[in-house]
Amino acid sequence: MSKTSRTSITMPSSANKGAIIEIRAIAQHDMESGFRYTESGKLIPRDIIQVFTCSYNNVEIFKADFFSGIGANPLVIFTTIATETGTLEFKWAGDNGYEAINQARITVS
Amino acid sequence: MKLRIYSFFLASCLLLSATSNAIAASALPAQQKQSSYEFMSSENKAMQDDPSLNPAMFWVSEGESLWNAKLGEKQVACSSCHGDAKKSMRGVATQFPKVIKGKLQTLESQINQCRVSAQGAPALPYENKELLSLTVFVANQSKGMPIAIKETLTNKSDLEKGRQWFNQRMGQLNLSCAQCHEERAGLKLGGSLIPQGHPNAYPIYRLEWQTLGSLQRRLRNCMSGVRAEQFAYGSPEMAQLELFLMWRANGLPIETPGVRP
Numbered sequence: 001m002s003k004t005s006r007t008s009i010t011m012p013s014s015a016n017k018g019a020i021i022e023i024r025a026i027a028q029h030d031m032e033s034g035f036r037y038t039e040s041g042k043l044i045p046r047d048i049i050q051v052f053t054c055s056y057n058n059v060e061i062f063k064a065d066f067f068s069g070i071g072a073n074p075l076v077i078f079t080t081i082a083t084e085t086g087t088l089e090f091k092w093a094g095d096n097g098y099e100a101i102n103q104a105r106i107t108v109s
Numbered sequence: 110m111k112l113r114i115y116s117f118f119l120a121s122c123l124l125l126s127a128t129s130n131a132i133a134a135s136a137l138p139a140q141q142k143q144s145s146y147e148f149m150s151s152e153n154k155a156m157q158d159d160p161s162l163n164p165a166m167f168w169v170s171e172g173e174s175l176w177n178a179k180l181g182e183k184q185v186a187c188s189s190c191h192g193d194a195k196k197s198m199r200g201v202a203t204q205f206p207k208v209i210k211g212k213l214q215t216l217e218s219q220i221n222q223c224r225v226s227a228q229g230a231p232a233l234p235y236e237n238k239e240l241l242s243l244t245v246f247v248a249n250q251s252k253g254m255p256i257a258i259k260e261t262l263t264n265k266s267d268l269e270k271g272r273q274w275f276n277q278r279m280g281q282l283n284l285s286c287a288q289c290h291e292e293r294a295g296l297k298l299g300g301s302l303i304p305q306g307h308p309n310a311y312p313i314y315r316l317e318w319q320t321l322g323s324l325q326r327r328l329r330n331c332m333s334g335v336r337a338e339q340f341a342y343g344s345p346e347m348a349q350l351e352l353f354l355m356w357r358a359n360g361l362p363i364e365t366p367g368v369r370p
Contacts, residue, residue, distance in 0.1 A: 006170060010161035028167040031319070072319035073164035 001030050001047045001095075007102045009090060014107040015082035023054070026075040027092045027100055033068040049094035052076060057086040066094070082108045142361050145304035145369065153316075157368035165245060165314035165366030168238075168321045172246025175239060181230030187243070190227060194250055202248035202363055203256050206352040208263040213348045216244050217323060235342035241321050245312045248365035256309060256363065258356040271353025274346060280337030286350075307358035308351065310367020317370065324351055 010024040027049065034046025046068060054062040061080050085108045092100045146154065156162045176187045176194055191197040205216045214222060220243050221232040233240035260268055275286045289298065290306035297303065311324040318326075325340075325347050332339040340346045 006167045008161065008166070024161050026161070026164065028164070071316075073167065075162065075164075 001032070001098060003097055004100045005029055005098075007090065007092065007100050009088075009102050009104045011088070011104055011106070013105065014109065017082060017084075017108050019082045020079050021082050021106070022077065022079050023088070024075065024077050025052070025054070025090050025102070026073060027052075028073055029092070029094070029098070031066075031068075031070055031072045031074060035068065047095045047098075049074065049092050049098065051093050053091050054078075054080075055089050055091075056080065057084060058089075082106060084108055142307065142358065143305055144307055144309055144361055144364065146310065146364060146367070148302050148304060149368075149370065153368055153370055157310075157364065157366075163314065163366060163368060165312070165321055165368065168242045168245045168312070168314075169249050169366060171238070172242035172244070172249075175243050176246060181224065181228030183227070183229040185228050187223070194247065198247045198250040200251050200254050200257075202251040202365065203254050204258065206264075206267075206348050206355065208261075208267065211263075213264065213267045213345065213352060215325075215343075215348050215351055216247060217325075218343060218348070220244060220247070235323060236326055241312050241323065244323065245321060245366050248311070248363065251363045252365055253362050255360050256355055256358050258352065258359055260356065264352065267349045267352055268356055270346075271349035271351070271356075274350045275353050275357075280332065280335035282335040282337075284335045286331070306354065307361055308354045309358050309361045310364035310369070312365065313367040313369045315369050321366070324354075 005028040007025070007027045012021050015021050029049050030047060031049065032044055032047040034044070034048075036044045038044060048068060048070070049066045052064045052066065052074075053060055062078050064076060066074060085106065088104050088106065090102045090104075092098070146157065149157075156164075160166050173194075179186045179189070188194070202216060205219065206213050207219075208214070209219065209222075217235065217240055220240065224230045225232050258264075278285045278288075286306065289303050293303050294305045295303065308324045311327070312321050313327070314321050315327075325342055328347065328350060329339040329342075340350070
């Protein structure tokens with residue numbers, strides 16, 4: 001797996017204050033479990049995303065630990081409350097120095 | 110006498126059913142053709158239909174950047190010759206495999222042909238991430254358009270060979286494609302439904318593979334399933350079989366990038 005990869009965020013760009021918004025975050029990643037072998041019998045080393053975090057105006061609002069059992073290209077769907085206008089930052093970090101960052105803006109009225 | 114009339118009647122009935130079977134084996138009527146999409150769970154359908162859920166969209170965007178990237182000895186991008194793929198590649202995937210300069214080319218082999226001759230870049234092996242990305246990006250431009258393979262003088266012999274491969278028994282299990290996907294389509298194999306086997310969503314994101322894969326990878330799957338020697342990636346046999354399958358699926362809309370369980 002490369003040091004970084006494509007990610008995609010789907011969430012509303014505007015919301016009323018206090019509304020519940022749904023956020024979808026997906027990252028392109030092989031999520032190699034570390035339990036598989038090559039055809040010649042060599043163990044393929046583990047290469048997974050370990051942690052996913054989302055911060056809303058620099059305050060952490062969501063965090064998830066990923067493990068070997070999670071499939072490739074993991075998708076996380078979660079909700080939060082639209083409190084203020086600002087930026088949500090999404091960060092995926094994993095084995096072999098993997099890191100991917102994505103951002104999305106939201107206007108709260 | 111009565112007996113003879115009866116047996117003649119019986120024989121002609123058999124003959125009639127035999128001929129109607131032969132017609133059915135050559136092409137299904139349009140209204141009976143069914144994409145395996147129809148058999149999927151609502152979750153898997155949603156995954157294919159919603160670009161924010163479909164993992165294959167990563168390959169599509171990768172393909173788009175490759176389309177515009179200048180590479181090879183000649184430093185030429187796909188877009189340098191073909192321009193905007195939304196216009197130039199629209200409908201292209203509905204007509205492949207296609208005979209070009211006397212050779213039957215699949216979408217993948219035509220992309221490689223372009224890479225070698227126009228860009229001066231090395232050909233990419235099958236299931237390579239870049240080749241899959243370009244293929245899925247090009248095929249995605251035809252999404253929603255019906256497959257339109259015409260039998261012509263140039264592709265006639267390849268189409269006929271493809272039909273023979275489709276009906277050829279192979280492997281230790283001694284099964285042909287047709288025995289499952291034509292005669293037993295809609296019935297069950299173990300717990301799962303046997304689909305008609307139309308190639309209208311390739312390359313597909315297969316959940317079992319955990320990645321995107323080509324039609325040839327899927328065909329090799331079936332061949333190893335019946336314990337046959339698999340056709341090689343990029344072989345003429347594969348291209349002929351692909352051509353016949355596409356011709357057989359004529360009229361079905363392209364779904365690329367498809368999601369399959």
